Amino acid sequence: MREILKGISRRDFIKCSASMAALLGLSELYIPQIAAALEKAAKKPAVLWLNGSGCTGCTVSLINSEHPTPAEIILDILSIRYMETIMAASGHVAEKQFEDIVHEGGYVFVMEGAIPTAENGAYCMIGGRPVMEIAKEAAANSVYNVAVGSCACYGGIPAADPNPTGCKGLKDVVGGTVVNIPGCPAHPDWIVGTITHILLFGEVPELDEHGRPKMFYGKLIHENCQRRTGYELGNWVKNFGEEETEMDYCMGGKGCRGPVTHADCPSRLWNSGTNYCIAASAPCAGCVEPDFPDFKDADGKIISLYAPIPEVAKYKEALEAEVEHEEGMGAGTAAALGAVVGAAAGVAGGYAIGGKTKSEEKEGEE
Ligand code: SF4
Ligand code: SF4
Numbered sequence: 001m002r003e004i005l006k007g008i009s010r011r012d013f014i015k016c017s018a019s020m021a022a023l024l025g026l027s028e029l030y031i032p033q034i035a036a037a038l039e040k041a042a043k044k045p046a047v048l049w050l051n052g053s054g055c056t057g058c059t060v061s062l063i064n065s066e067h068p069t070p071a072e073i074i075l076d077i078l079s080i081r082y083m084e085t086i087m088a089a090s091g092h093v094a095e096k097q098f099e100d101i102v103h104e105g106g107y108v109f110v111m112e113g114a115i116p117t118a119e120n121g122a123y124c125m126i127g128g129r130p131v132m133e134i135a136k137e138a139a140a141n142s143v144y145n146v147a148v149g150s151c152a153c154y155g156g157i158p159a160a161d162p163n164p165t166g167c168k169g170l171k172d173v174v175g176g177t178v179v180n181i182p183g184c185p186a187h188p189d190w191i192v193g194t195i196t197h198i199l200l201f202g203e204v205p206e207l208d209e210h211g212r213p214k215m216f217y218g219k220l221i222h223e224n225c226q227r228r229t230g231y232e233l234g235n236w237v238k239n240f241g242e243e244e245t246e247m248d249y250c251m252g253g254k255g256c257r258g259p260v261t262h263a264d265c266p267s268r269l270w271n272s273g274t275n276y277c278i279a280a281s282a283p284c285a286g287c288v289e290p291d292f293p294d295f296k297d298a299d300g301k302i303i304s305l306y307a308p309i310p311e312v313a314k315y316k317e318a319l320e321a322e323v324e325h326e327e328g329m330g331a332g333t334a335a336a337l338g339a340v341v342g343a344a345a346g347v348a349g350g351y352a353i354g355g356k357t358k359s360e361e362k363e364g365e366e
Helices: 010-023 028-041 057-062 070-077 091-104 131-140 150-154 170-174 188-201 228-233 310-329 333-344 358-365
Strands: 047-051 080-083 108-112 144-148 178-181
Touching: 010 028, 028 188, 047 091, 047 131, 057 188, 070 188, 080 091, 091 131, 108 131, 108 150, 108 188, 131 170, 144 150, 144 170, 144 188, 150 170, 150 178, 170 178, 178 188
Parallel strands: 047 080, 047 108, 108 144, 144 178
Antiparallel strands: none
16 A cells, blocks of 8 residues: 555545545445555556657646645656656657557557648657557557647647648547547646546546536536636626726626637636636636537637627627617616616625625725
8 A cells, every 4th residue: 555655644645635636526325445446556457658749738737736735646646657748758768658558458548639630640759659649559558538728629720720730639549438528738637537537437428418527527618617607798898907807897798708618727727726718807708619620600610719699799799779769768778677686696896816806895995
C-alpha cells in the first residue's frame, strides 16, 4: 500500500478519495470503493496520453487541478505512463515506452489535440511518423478511448474553416466508442472525474449525442447563468468595458453562446472554483460544442465571435419590439413579465461569486 501511494499518507489518500466522490456527485458511502479503484489503478490500467495538433492547454488545465493535486493525479491516481509534455523520457526511450504500453494493452488512451489527415497526416509527426497512424495504433489496443479538449473531440480550432491540414477529432479517425471531454481547454474536474468514473465503475459514464458525459455536460450554460435576469429583462451589455459589463447585464448581444452550450461552468467554476467566462465579463464562446469555433447561421455563414447568435438575436429583437409597444400602452409591463419569467427559472439577481452580488455592491456605493 505504502509503495502504491508513493509516500502520501493514508489520511491524505482517503481525503483525495472523498474529493473524488464529491466531484462525481456520489455519496460518502462510495469513498472505500473509490479508494480501492484508485489503488488498483496505480498498477493498471495505465493511461497513455498522446498530443496532436493543439496548444497543450488541456495538459495545463489538468495540472491546474487542486483536489486532487497534479502530483496525486500523475503519480497515484491516473497511472499516467506516457505523456509527452511531462514525461522525463525523450527520443528513442520515449518511443520504446510507447511501444511497450501498446504491446501490453489494457490502458486508457487519451488523445489531446486534433489529428491532421490531409497529405497522409504529414502536418503532425511524432518520431517521424504521422500522429494519425500513431493514434490508430494506440486506439487498437486500448480498453477505453478518451478525447480531451475540443480539438481532440471535434477538430476544434485546428479544424476551423478552411482547415487546410484536414484536422479531425479522434472518433472520426479511429471510430468506435470515444468518450469526448470537450472544452477549450477542458476543465480538470471533467478530465479527472471522467477517467475516475471509468476506473471505478469499469464502464464509460452516460454520454449525450455528442459523446460527452452527461454528468458534466447535461445542462445549458444559460439555465444557470447569473446574468439570466438581465436576459429576461432585456438589460444588454452594449460595449465591453462599460459599467454594465461588471453587473448582471446579459452578454447575449455581444455574442454569448450560453443559450446553445452545454456545460456546468456556472456552478462548477474554473481555477479552483474562482470564476468563469461570463462572470469574468466575457461572453461564453461555446467552447464545448461540436461546431466551435465556426458557429454558422441558417445560410451556412460563420457567425463572428462577438455577433449575437440567431436564437438570441431573434429574442432580443422581439423583446425590444414588445418594449416599444408597451411604452405606448404604459411602461414596465414587459419588464415585469421578464422579472416573473426570471424568478420562475430560479435565477439569482446578480453575481454571488466571492460574497456580495455585483448589484448589491452597486447599491452599497449609491
Ligand atoms: S445569453 Fe449568455 S450572458 Fe445572457 S443569460 Fe444567457 S448565458 Fe448568460
Ligand atoms: S463558459 Fe462557455 S466558453 Fe467558457 S469555458 Fe464554459 S463552455 Fe467554454
